Amino acid sequence: MSEVNMEKFAVPDFVPERYVKELAKSCVGGEELQQQKEKIQSLADETASALKKNVYENYMQFIETATEISHLEAEMYKLSHLLSEQRSVLTTLSHASILGNENALSRESLENHDMEAERVEEQRKNKLNIIMEKVDSCINLLDVPDRNLLHEGDLLEIDAEENTALQRMHVYLFNDSVMLTSWISNRRGPMRYKFQASYPISTLAVVNVRDLGTVKQAFKVLAFPDTRVFQCNSFAIKKDWLDKFEVAKKMYIEKENSKQKKKESQEKPKPEMLESPSLSVEEMPSPQVPPLPEWLADVTEELDVLIVERHFQKTYELMVTAQKTFNTDEYKTHPQKPDILKKIEQKQKVLMEILLKELDVTHNWSPRGGLQSTRQPILILNKFNMTSQACELFLAICSHTVKVHVKGVQLEGSINTYVKQVGEVFFCSLSDALTEFIALFPKNKISAFVVWASMQLRMLMSQIIKQVFTPQCALDSVLDCVQSLRDQCTLFCEFGLDLRFQLNSCLRTPIIKALREYKEKIVDSMKTKVSEDKWTPVNMHTKAGVNKFLTQMESLGLILAKYIINETWVDLSSSTIWFAQSVITIQKVGLDLVTKDMMDVLDECIHAIFNSRLMLSLGNDSSYAQKNFKFILDTVMPLMLRCYKESVGYDNEKLVALAKKFGVSVAPPKKSNITKYTSNEYL
Amino acid sequence: MPRLFCCSCLVPRPAPGMSKKPAAQPTLHKVIMVGSGGVGKSALTLQFMYDEFVEDYEPTKADSYRKKVVLDGEEVQIDILDTAGQEDYAAIRDNYFRSGEGFLCVFSITEPESFDATQEFREQILRVKNDENIPFLLVGNKSDLADKRRVPLDACRERAAHWQVPYVETSAKTRDNVDKVFFDLMREIRSRKSDDSRATNGDVKRKKRRIIKCAIL
Numbered sequence: 001m002s003e004v005n006m007e008k009f010a011v012p013d014f015v016p017e018r019y020v021k022e023l024a025k026s027c028v029g030g031e032e033l034q035q036q037k038e039k040i041q042s043l044a045d046e047t048a049s050a051l052k053k054n055v056y057e058n059y060m061q062f063i064e065t066a067t068e069i070s071h072l073e074a075e076m077y078k079l080s081h082l083l084s085e086q087r088s089v090l091t092t093l094s095h096a097s098i099l100g101n102e103n104a105l106s107r108e109s110l111e112n113h114d115m116e117a118e119r120v121e122e123q124r125k126n127k128l129n130i131i132m133e134k135v136d137s138c139i140n141l142l143d144v145p146d147r148n149l150l151h152e153g154d155l156l157e158i159d160a161e162e163n164t165a166l167q168r169m170h171v172y173l174f175n176d177s178v179m180l181t182s183w184i185s186n187r188r189g190p191m192r193y194k195f196q197a198s199y200p201i202s203t204l205a206v207v208n209v210r211d212l213g214t215v216k217q218a219f220k221v222l223a224f225p226d227t228r229v230f231q232c233n234s235f236a237i238k239k240d241w242l243d244k245f246e247v248a249k250k251m252y253i254e255k256e257n258s259k260q261k262k263k264e265s266q267e268k269p270k271p272e273m274l275e276s277p278s279l280s281v282e283e284m285p286s287p288q289v290p291p292l293p294e295w296l297a298d299v300t301e302e303l304d305v306l307i308v309e310r311h312f313q314k315t316y317e318l319m320v321t322a323q324k325t326f327n328t329d330e331y332k333t334h335p336q337k338p339d340i341l342k343k344i345e346q347k348q349k350v351l352m353e354i355l356l357k358e359l360d361v362t363h364n365w366s367p368r369g370g371l372q373s374t375r376q377p378i379l380i381l382n383k384f385n386m387t388s389q390a391c392e393l394f395l396a397i398c399s400h401t402v403k404v405h406v407k408g409v410q411l412e413g414s415i416n417t418y419v420k421q422v423g424e425v426f427f428c429s430l431s432d433a434l435t436e437f438i439a440l441f442p443k444n445k446i447s448a449f450v451v452w453a454s455m456q457l458r459m460l461m462s463q464i465i466k467q468v469f470t471p472q473c474a475l476d477s478v479l480d481c482v483q484s485l486r487d488q489c490t491l492f493c494e495f496g497l498d499l500r501f502q503l504n505s506c507l508r509t510p511i512i513k514a515l516r517e518y519k520e521k522i523v524d525s526m527k528t529k530v531s532e533d534k535w536t537p538v539n540m541h542t543k544a545g546v547n548k549f550l551t552q553m554e555s556l557g558l559i560l561a562k563y564i565i566n567e568t569w570v571d572l573s574s575s576t577i578w579f580a581q582s583v584i585t586i587q588k589v590g591l592d593l594v595t596k597d598m599m600d601v602l603d604e605c606i607h608a609i610f611n612s613r614l615m616l617s618l619g620n621d622s623s624y625a626q627k628n629f630k631f632i633l634d635t636v637m638p639l640m641l642r643c644y645k646e647s648v649g650y651d652n653e654k655l656v657a658l659a660k661k662f663g664v665s666v667a668p669p670k671k672s673n674i675t676k677y678t679s680n681e682y683l
Numbered sequence: 684m685p686r687l688f689c690c691s692c693l694v695p696r697p698a699p700g701m702s703k704k705p706a707a708q709p710t711l712h713k714v715i716m717v718g719s720g721g722v723g724k725s726a727l728t729l730q731f732m733y734d735e736f737v738e739d740y741e742p743t744k745a746d747s748y749r750k751k752v753v754l755d756g757e758e759v760q761i762d763i764l765d766t767a768g769q770e771d772y773a774a775i776r777d778n779y780f781r782s783g784e785g786f787l788c789v790f791s792i793t794e795p796e797s798f799d800a801t802q803e804f805r806e807q808i809l810r811v812k813n814d815e816n817i818p819f820l821l822v823g824n825k826s827d828l829a830d831k832r833r834v835p836l837d838a839c840r841e842r843a844a845h846w847q848v849p850y851v852e853t854s855a856k857t858r859d860n861v862d863k864v865f866f867d868l869m870r871e872i873r874s875r876k877s878d879d880s881r882a883t884n885g886d887v888k889r890k891k892r893r894i895i896k897c898a899i900l
Contacts, residue, residue: 207746223778224781
């Protein structure tokens with residue numbers, strides 16, 4: 001008989017028919033064939049399960065990789081954004097420094113609108129840079145000194161001869177030229193358009209197309225030898241374009257005219273023009289004032305560099321030292337002092353803006369750096385008296401991290417393990433946030449954290465409650481979840497923040513609702529169970545079954561060894577057993593689940609269940625039913641009363657009253673715990 | 684599968700040198716209206732296009748119109764670029780003129796200044812197109828206002844003769860000669876185009892050119 005193994009199937013020229021033939025040949029009799037078949041079957045099962053496992057593992061790996069890649073992508077985008085920002089800052093800086101050298105002599109006269117102009121200039125450059133980022137193989141837009149974007153928009157290009165649509169275009173109108181770009185259909189990254197052509201305004205003629213057959217709302221751009229026709233989506237858009245072209249044209253004409261005038265005027269009064277700046281240079285130097293030390297004179301430039309290089313701490317320090325130095329007697333009356341101080345103030349604003357942006361969770365904030373990455377900006381903001389804003393942003397970040405962490409927990413397996421994990425993750429995040437918070441913020445801000453933490457807890461609880469308190473979820477697994485959350489919360493108390501009250505207050509309503517629903521369920525099914533009961537002992541069939549039953553009841557506190565008859569029979573009816581289990585469970589679980597303020601609900605539930613059971617027994621006269629009734633009154637009732645008292649420390653008044661009504665003598669609790677075990681063991 | 688190949692064969696291929704496909708639009712003649720502000724360039728255009736006379740005057744910036752017409756039994760398209768009379772910057776005007784194949788140089792017979800201005804327009808067009816024989820019509824508009832006439836007919840004819848271009852008097856209001864000026868100009872453009880295409884095909888052009896030049900001389 002040939003051995004069944006994988007290798008045989010794995011050979012490349014495996015032919016099933018031949019294999020089966022061989023197998024049939026070598027086997028003697030049907031039984032052997034059967035055996036072979038079983039072996040092959042088991043092999044197939046094994047392979048299938050291995051395959052499944054592999055698929056699952058690959059799938060998980062795939063998901064992980066995918067999330068990792070998307071994280072990386074986000075990081076890359078952030079980086080490229082940062083880089084482009086820095087590039088624009090650098091270009092403005094390089095430009096500013098060239099101007100700075102030129103202006104150094106006559107700075108005083110220019111200072112006021114210099115700043116304003118610089119700001120406008122920066123904006124202009126940023127705008128153009130952004131355009132250049134969007135347009136593939138774009139021309140250098142910054143090469144013309146005062147190029148400005150007047151208008152841009154999407155247009156449909158029409159074939160000038162055929163009147164048919166050609167392509168989607170994105171057109172930029174600058175004050176000196178128009179740039180045509182086409183849409184990139186399968187775009188990747190920041191490039192959206194592809195550069196096509198650029199025409200200087202001076203060579204352009206724009207024609208309003210009044211009538212072009214079916215083509216409506218079109219205009220023509222004549223740029224010899226090209227004629228390009230564009231269609232707009234609406235009349236308003238077309239009018240806008242035509243007006244903007246008009247503006248561009250006017251600006252161009254004005255510029256030409258002024259150039260002409262300049263040329264004319266420059267030719268004559270040149271000598272005078274040269275005189276005036278030389279005069280101001282001579283006026284400027286003031287020998288009685290000591291010159292500023294170099295670092296102080298260049299402080300604004302240095303600050304710029306530090307900000308760009310993201311040395312925020314150093315930036316702050318330099319600002320403070322510069323301000324302090326200006327307050328010393330030596331420089332108190334220095335003529336450049338107000339100017340530089342003003343500039344420092346501006347840089348301070350810039351710095352704060354950047355820092356706030358750093359902390360803004362909605363602005364590309366990546367959880368990868370962790371909460372520690374917020375330290376530096378927050379500490380500096382604190383020094384600028386911006387604690388409140390920083391605190392707000394920090395807590396927003398914390399909310400974000402908590403959310404991300406909680407989301408990271410996967411709902412696998414039972415709800416209990418999920419809730420346990422979520423609880424762990426949540427309270428860990430809270431404790432991280434708390435330690436960081438205490439390190440970063442002054443004591444008087446801690447209240448903000450407390451408010452935030454309880455809000456977070458409430459948000460988490462509202463989610464968990466939705467998942468846990470469902471009709472499908474058994475009472476004891478609810479208890480498990482609640483218990484694990486309570487444990488976590490108690491552990492968290494060690495960090496100095498007790499959130500147990502908030503936790504319990506969140507749980508109060510759903511717990512009460514769950515108890516009442518459970519009660520209703522038991523009362524309802526009890527009615528059918530009692531009425532359908534055959535009032536005979538229950539057969540457990542095997543000895544093991546009996547043992548299992550006894551241990552189960554034992555765990556509820558009932559020792560039923562003496563009710564076993566004929567080895568496998570339990571001398572109680574099925575409804576009685578079920579009732580005992582249910583009612584004891586609800587008391588046992590309920591006692592752990594509720595807090596003191598909900599005791600009355602629990603009491604009420606237990607009482608209602610017991611009462612309705614006892615009422616059902618009253619009408620039944622069969623002797624076996626009466627025997628079961630006696631068991632309930634004499635065994636179950638006292639047990640429950642005893643357990644209740646043991647756990648809470650006082651009697652369940654309602655149940656006691658019920659017991660008295662049915663003539664049960666409420667005996668003081670007996671110490672029978674020890675005997676339980678012995679009886680169990682010998683069984 | 685073979686059907687697919689067939690289909691791909693049917694896709695029209697852009698053939699170099701063959702500007703017209705079987706289903707292409709008829710030949711396009713590009714006409715430009717020039718002249719001072721208020722002489723009736725837009726009125727002529729609108730009358731030609733839509734048989735309407737627009738009484739209100741609103742200065743034009745630069746409007747274009749396109750229409751299919753039958754020129755001597757052949758369907759053609761006319762593209763009219765109605766330019767601004769008040770364009771304040773000559774350099775910008777150049778850009779419009781470059782795209783034109785023929786020009787209707789319009790003045791008002793009631794306004795001597797507009798007649799004077801035609802001289803300037805003529806010079807500019809010749810400069811931009813760099814062509815003495817560009818299709819060109821001198822058009823005296825507002826012929827319905829004969830009682831307000833201030834530009835003598837002789838002066839108009841003399842100037843046209845001097846430029847060697849036709850002179851036509853029109854009325855955008857009564858539609859008198861409106862179609863004539865556009866069609867005459869299109870005929871000139873058409874003959875110019877056929878000359879040019881023949882010239883590119885062989886040395887026929889040389890002869891013709893010489894003949895024309897002789898005629899001018």
